[in-house]
Amino acid sequence: MPKIILILFFIFSFSVSAAELIEGRVVGVHDGDTVTLLITGNQQLKIRLAQIDAPELDQAFGQKSKQSLSDMVFNKTIKVEKETVDKYGRTVGTLIVDGMDANREQVKRGMAWAYKQYLHDQSLLHVEEDARQAKAGLWSEPNPMPPWEYRHGKKTIAKLPRAANQSAEPAQQKETCGRKQYCKEMSSCEEAKFYLTQCGLSRLDGDGDGVPCEKLCGHGR
Known part of the structure; x- marks a missing residue:
């Protein structure tokens, strides 16, 4: 009996996880960590990239961060691994495009910080540190402001x-x-x-x- 319960638990967990996967086409890129996704039924969802925080548009590298994300995902069909919905009604999750984690790639390129306040994948800190050491993107500035x-x-x-x-x-x-x-x-x-x-x-x-x-x-x- 315990084995059956365990198997059912994993099946249920997998089903919940699968249900949290959203697919659609990116029709808008607002900044380096926010996009609009067009999904089935011609509905639009605003997606906030989880665990990262990109420079504001009027900050140094704000526009470059937006362009970086746009180059990766705009007008492409992507998958979003949904985590939650924030207080602004945005779906928070990880963007997967052509098998690539766009959230992680933004940090790798020096186009976003690992957002420590909402971080649950500690490996992003190592990605950020590598970008810092390489002076990639915003890290080319002496003291970039978070x-x-x-x-x-x-x-x-x-x-x-x-x-x-x-x-x-x-x-x-x-x-x-x-x-x-x-x-x-x-x-x-x-x-x-x-x-x-x-x-x-x-x-x-x-x-x-x-x-x-x-x-x-x-x-x-």
Whole structure:
């Protein structure tokens, strides 16, 4: 009896797994980790690539990441190994095209990060490290900003009080937050502090003492 139960369990597990496989044609590529799939019944599904996070379109390598994914999957019939549906209603899964894992390939090409917050395949970290060592794609930049850090900076600005957005330099805040990334790009200590505290640009405070860009703000100030 236990053997029969075990066999039935594996059959059931296989059936569930098979049911989570979606096939369709890619009719849209939105960025380096999101596509639109046309499936049976002329329905469209927005697919978010699982376990990876590509640069935002207005970040460095954002457009190149989108182009990389488009070259792999656009107008091709692919399979999606569905994992879940996210809070935005997107199907989250792995894209398989011509037998290739497109999610992994994006990381391999240096066109996306392994998304540690949602990672369950730890081998993607090794793929990312290989891309980093090879200075592939976004890793050709000295200190590329992870997209989740970039988005956090944008959200912080959006949550600033209305009065803060109408301060003496509102245009500069809206235009520059999330675009400048390094101390050498800062024009003043005040700007560096703004990026550290309001934009979440933690790399400006390399030693973690709360003072960004030591050359601008001075030691111990």
